[in-house]
Amino acid sequence: MKVGTSQIIKNIDKYCIDNIGIPGIVLMENAAIKVIKNIPLEKFNNFVVVCGKGNNGGDGFAVCRHLYSLGKKVDVFLIGEEKNMSKDCYVNYSILKNMGLRIHTINNIEDINNLRETLERSDITIDSIFGTGLNSKVKDIYSTVISVINENSSYILAVDIPSGLDSNNGKVLGNCIRANKTVTFQLYKRGFLNYEIHNLLGELIVEDIGIPEFIEDKFHQKEFILDEDMVRSKIGVRDKYSHKGDYGRVAVIAGSKGYTGAAYICTEGAVKSGAGLVTLCTREDILESLACKVSEAMLISIEDEKKFNEMIKKSNSIAIGPGMGNSEDTFKILVNVIQNSDCPLVIDADGLNVIKNDINILKEKKNNLILTPHLGEMARLIDKPIDYIKENRIEIAKDFAEKYGVVLLLKGYYTIITDGESLIVNSTGNSAMASGGMGDCLTGIIASLLAQGYSPLKAAALGAYIHGYCGDKLSKEMFCVNASHILRYLPYGMKKIQNL
Template sequence: MRIATSEIMKEIDNYCINELRIPGILLMENAALKIIKNLELDKHHSFCIVCTKGNNGGDGFAVARHLHILNKKVEVFLVGDKEGMSQDCKINYDILKKIGVNINKVTNLEDINDLRDSIERSQVTIDSLFGTGLSRKVEGIFDSVISIINENSKYIVSIDIPSGLDGNRGKILGNCIKADKTISFQLYKKGFLNYGTDKLTGEVVIEEIGIPEAAISRFHNNEFIIDENMIRSNIQVRDKYSYKGDYGRVLVVAGSNGYTGAAYICTQGAVRSGAGLVTLCCDSEIRETLRSKLVEAMTISFDEQDKLSELIEKSDAIAIGPGMGDNEKTFNLLSNIINNANCPIVIDADGINVLKDRLDILKNKKSEIIITPHLGEMSRIVDLPIDYIKENRMEISKKFAKENNIIVLLKGYNTIITDGEKTIINPTGNSAMASGGMGDCLTGMIASFIGQGYKSISAACIAAFIHGYSGEKLSRDMFCVNASHILEDIPFSIKEIQC
């Protein structure tokens, strides 16, 4: 699924209408039919449709016509002045009047009382006020109407975007509809990705309305959302003649005194995701403890320099950072690996923390690097406040990835994966997974998939999706899901998706 800004959607629409000569009224009609499809007409029979004079309002008038033809109870309201109504909106407005549907005007407080009464009588309120092009603050009568809709509706469906939501930043422009369902068109709106927007959009449905691929690819900005079909089509079927050597040698460099869990979870993440041979390199103080727990992985200590150098040279993927401590020892180990590894490197946790003010070591790399920060770690290395990063996650991640020629996986709600050119959003996972060790598990999984032969950005996408998919699945029956639960479930989730 592709993501678009408001500007991209406008360019696509203009290209379709002006260059491809697709009538705007045809796209509006297609949109209306897709909205009807999503209104659960078997249980909803009365609708209050609230429109304005723009094209979003035109969608609402077209929907009202179809509902009227289907013998549903429909009450329609036009908020604001009819003057300046868009051409396509006016066509649907006029048709509605000619077939005998009354259109109520809302221009003052007395009219708002009529709107409130209609909303209270109706099972569903359809928000057809503002689309993705809104950039100014909602004020006056429109502000009051949005409040009336939110306060009195039983169920709200927004057309394309909740009215009052900034389509790019996910910010409320003064006041905003709080929809139960948003039916949007063709491309996922960028503003839907930000923290807290799910409370405004409700369930998001993306419907195609007949926009040709040529128009989308001409303007699309290489930003995507992962879905299960994408993962299924990318997971390789194992050859029956293959053996452990075919699925990669993965080196995990992790752990220190007091932080055995991070090393264990990261290593097991690699093992349970299907890597052929996994070796953990850890502090000598914790090696014996971990050796007794890691039945399927080998262990060495940081002190075994010759063995470590050999593994760095021969590995197919390296993961470094979990539980190592933000200190010079960690930095020196990271520098050694970056300078000498011939395979992709996944850097997490303290491996990221030691990069603060020392990003120059990334310039010396001989192979690809993936960093997997959470918001706090990203804040440290880019020296920006967490709240600012929350509001600009895609832009900051893309810029950092491009400047340092690396892949960034910024963890959190709608995890961002980017190499600076292509950006992919992973939508899986939920708050039941909010516990220690989850990031360590994901780091091991990414290294495992790289070791098995997947390209680095594909490995990051597959690992992130399966990690979240497993957590969502387990959370149906569990209040909280821990990393150990994910580790147990990984092979089962991969098989489910593969089939």
């Protein structure tokens, strides 16, 4: 699924109209039909449609016509007068007038009271006031109308976007519709990724309105949301003649006294997701206790410098950081690995925490790096507040990845994966997974996929999807899902994705 900004949508519409010859009124009609498709018409009969003067209002007028033709009771409201309507909006407005439908205008307090009374009698309110082009604060009568709709509607369906929401960043522009369902068109709006707006969108449906894919691709900026089809097509089928050497060697550098669990979980994540050979490199003083738990991976001591450096050289991927401790010693190990390894690295947890000592060490890499911070770790990496990162996740992630030449996986709801150019948003995972060890498990999975030959961006994206997919499946029957549950289910989950 492609993600787009308001400017991309504007460019696509303009190209369709000016270069291909698809009239704007046709796109508007297609949009209206898709809105109708998403209304349970067998259950509802009374509708209020509130329209603005732009193309979003034109969508609303077209929806009115279809509802009226289906025998539904429709009350239509226009905020203001017909003056300064967009061309295509005026076409659908005129059709309604020619059909004899009364269009109520909203200009004063008396009109507002009429709207309020009508809303109270209605089954569904359809919001077609503002579309994706809104970029200034909602005020005056528009803000009042939005408040009245929110306060007096039984159910609200927003056309393309809840009116008052900035489609680029998800910020509320003064006042905003609180929809029960949003039917958006063609592209997933970038602003919908904002953490704070789930209670404004309601159920979100993305509908195709007949724009050819090659036109989307012409303007689209390589921003995607992962879905099952995309992931399934990328997971390779194992050749029947293959052996463990074909699926790569993973070195997991993790653990310290008191943090053996992180090392174990990360190692098992690599094992359970299909790596051929996995070696846990850890501290001498916890080696024996971990040897009792890890049965399908090898173990070596970090203090055995000869063996450790040999392992760094012969590995196909390395995971480093979980449970190592935020210390100068951890930083020295990380620098050694970055400067001397010839394979891609996944850096997580304490590996990220110590980078702030000298972040430019990232530029000394000999191979690809994947960094997997959560919001707190990202805040420490760039010395910015967590709230700032929440509000600007995409821009921050892309800028950081481009500046340091890394793949960045910024964890959280709608995990973001980017190399600075392409951006992939993960669609799986849920709050039942909010527990210690989940990040360690993900790091092991990504390292395993790297060793199996997937590119860094693809390994990070697939790893995030698989990890969240397993959590989603388990949480259907479990109140909370822990890393150990993910590890047990992981091979089954990957097979299910492959066979979907």
